[in-house]
Amino acid sequence: MTRLKSPTDILPVKLNKGYDMKPNHNLSAWGLESGSSGELVAAGCSTIDLAGRYGTPLHVVHERRLEDTARRFVTTAQAQYAGIVSVHYPFKCNSVPGVIEIIRRAGLKAEVMTQYELELALYLGFENKEIIVNGPCKTEEFIRKSIENRIGLLIVDSLEELVVIRRIADGMRTRPDILLRINPDYVPRGMNYGSATGSRKGCAFGLDLKSGEAGHALRLLQDSPGLGFKGFHFHIGTGIRDARDHADALSCLPLLVEEARRAGQMVQVVDVGGGIAATTTREFTSFEMLRYQALGTLPSRNDGRDEERCFANVTHAISHAVARAFPKGELPELIYEPGRCIASPNQFLLLTINGVKTRAGVGTWLIADGGLSTVTLPTYYEYHEVILANDVNRPLAEKATIIGPACFAGDVIYRNKFLPVIRKGEVIAIMDTGAYFTALESFFGFYQPAVVAVADGQARLIRARESFNGCIRRDVVSQHDTVKESVS
Ligand SMILES: Cc1ncc(COP(=O)(O)O)c(C=O)c1O
The missing domain is CATH 2.40.37.10 (Lyase, Ornithine Decarboxylase; Chain A, domain 1)
Structure with missing residues (x-):
C-alpha cells in the first residue's frame, strides 16, 4: 500500500531538468x-x-487602471442593456477611502452593509440616494439610520427583517424604498454549496424561494403603506467565471415578476449583486482546496482573461436574462454590485x-x-x-x-x-x-x-x-x- 505523503515530505521539490525556468509572469x-x-x-x-x-x-x-476598470464595467454594462443601468461598489470589498474615491470617479455609487460603511459613504460625499443598504444582520439602529438618511434602497434579507423595517418606518413616517433579496437556490458551476450565497442549503441569505417566502413578503407588502416595494435583489456568490451562472440564477425572475404583479406590485428594479470573477486571479475549486490542504499541492496559476470581453460576456448574459422577464418597453432599472472584478487586479x-x-x-x-x-x-x-x-x-x-x-x-x-x-x-x-x-x-x-x-x-x-x-x-x-x- 502506498503511504500518502505528508505536506512536509513533499515540501521541497526541485524542478525537473528541462523545465522552462523563466518566470512567465505576464x-x-x-x-x-x-x-x-x-x-x-x-x-x-x-x-x-x-x-x-x-x-x-x-x-x-494602480490608480488610473483602477479607475479605467471601473469605468469599463459601467460603460460595458450600459451598452448591453436597453434600460437604465446603475453600478454600486460594495464597500466590503475594499473600504480604503482613497480606493473608494478613485472608483467613484468612474461613476459608481455605493453599496454598504454596516453602519461604518454607511457613515463612510456619507463622509465621502455620496448622495443619500446613491447608497444601497444591504446585509444579513442589520441592527435596528442601522435600519433607523438608513431610513433617517433617506438612502436609495434598503434590501430586505428575511421576513423577520421586513416586519422590523415596517415597524421602524411606520414610527418614522419616512417611506423607504426596498428590494427583496431572493435566495434562488442556485449553485454556480464548480462551486460548493457552502460558498454559494444563493444556495438554500448552503447559505441563510435572502428569502427562500422554494418555501414561498418571497410570495409571503409580497403579500405582507400589500399591507405596508409605509414601505415602497421596488423589486428584487440577488447575489449568488463570488469569483464566478462562467457568465451562464449569472443568467441561470435569474431564471426564476419571470415567476417572481408575475407573483409581484398578482400582489399589486410592479418590479421597477432588479439588482443582480456582484460575484464576477477577477481576470488575473481565481478561487481554488473545492477539489483543489482539499488537495492543497491534504497534500500541499498548490493549484496552478490563472491564465488571465481579457477584461473587456469578460465584462461584455457577463453583462450581456445578465441583460438578456433580465429583459426576458419583462414585456417590451417595461424594462426595470438594472443594478450591479461588482467588487472583486474591479478592485482585485489593480x-x-x-x-x-x-x-x-x-x-x-x-x-x-x-x-x-x-x-x-x-x-x-x-x-x-x-x-x-x-x-x-x-x-x-x-x-x-x-x-x-x-x-x-x-x-x-x-x-x-x-x-x-x-x-x-x-x-x-x-x-x-x-x-x-x-x-x-x-x-x-x-x-x-x-x-x-x-x-x-x-x-x-x-x-x-x-x-x-x-x-x-x-x-x-x-x-x-x-x-x-x-x-x-x-x-x-
Ligand atoms: C450583496 C453583495 N453584493 C456584492 C458583493 C461583491 O461581490 P464581489 O466582490 O464578488 O463582486 C458581495 C460580496 O460578498 C455581496 O455580499
Whole structure:
C-alpha cells in the first residue's frame, strides 16, 4: 500500500531538468513593467523605491487602471442593456477611502452593509440616494439610520427583517424604498454549496424561494403603506467565471415578476449583486482546496482573461436574462454590485523577506513580514501570482514555502510555490490584493500596512501605516490619563 505523503515530505521539490525556468509572469496583465534594473515598476514608480520609502508590508494601488476598470464595467454594462443601468461598489470589498474615491470617479455609487460603511459613504460625499443598504444582520439602529438618511434602497434579507423595517418606518413616517433579496437556490458551476450565497442549503441569505417566502413578503407588502416595494435583489456568490451562472440564477425572475404583479406590485428594479470573477486571479475549486490542504499541492496559476470581453460576456448574459422577464418597453432599472472584478487586479502587496530557512531534506521557507494571520488571508483560498519585485526576470529554481511573521504554524502564504532563489532582504509582490485583503486584515500584534496610490510616476499615501498611538487609542490604561480622556 502506498503511504500518502505528508505536506512536509513533499515540501521541497526541485524542478525537473528541462523545465522552462523563466518566470512567465505576464506583467502587462496588471499594467506593470520591468524597470531598467529588472525591478517591478507600476505607473512609472519603482516598487523597490516605494518599499524603501514607505516600508513593507505596503499595498500599491494602480490608480488610473483602477479607475479605467471601473469605468469599463459601467460603460460595458450600459451598452448591453436597453434600460437604465446603475453600478454600486460594495464597500466590503475594499473600504480604503482613497480606493473608494478613485472608483467613484468612474461613476459608481455605493453599496454598504454596516453602519461604518454607511457613515463612510456619507463622509465621502455620496448622495443619500446613491447608497444601497444591504446585509444579513442589520441592527435596528442601522435600519433607523438608513431610513433617517433617506438612502436609495434598503434590501430586505428575511421576513423577520421586513416586519422590523415596517415597524421602524411606520414610527418614522419616512417611506423607504426596498428590494427583496431572493435566495434562488442556485449553485454556480464548480462551486460548493457552502460558498454559494444563493444556495438554500448552503447559505441563510435572502428569502427562500422554494418555501414561498418571497410570495409571503409580497403579500405582507400589500399591507405596508409605509414601505415602497421596488423589486428584487440577488447575489449568488463570488469569483464566478462562467457568465451562464449569472443568467441561470435569474431564471426564476419571470415567476417572481408575475407573483409581484398578482400582489399589486410592479418590479421597477432588479439588482443582480456582484460575484464576477477577477481576470488575473481565481478561487481554488473545492477539489483543489482539499488537495492543497491534504497534500500541499498548490493549484496552478490563472491564465488571465481579457477584461473587456469578460465584462461584455457577463453583462450581456445578465441583460438578456433580465429583459426576458419583462414585456417590451417595461424594462426595470438594472443594478450591479461588482467588487472583486474591479478592485482585485489593480492593487498588489509588497512584502520583505526577512529570513530564509533551508532544512536539509525538507525544504526552504521564506519568512515574509506579512502573512495569512495579518495581511494575506485570501491566499488561503485563492491563487495569487507572486513576483520577485526586485528582479522580475530571475529564473525559477525551486519550490519554497512562503510564511508570515506570526509565531503560528498556520501563518502560511503559499506552500510549494515555484519561485526563484530568494534571499533575505528581497521584496516580493503578491498580486491582486485589491479585493478582500485590506478588508480582512487582522492585527495580531503587527501594524497594519500603508496603502499608496501610484499614477504618472508619482506615489501618494492614501492610508498611513498603523502606529502605536493609533492602536492604543481605544484602550483604557490606568497609568495614562491622556489615553483615558481620548476614549471617554
Ligand atoms: C450583496 C453583495 N453584493 C456584492 C458583493 C461583491 O461581490 P464581489 O466582490 O464578488 O463582486 C458581495 C460580496 O460578498 C455581496 O455580499
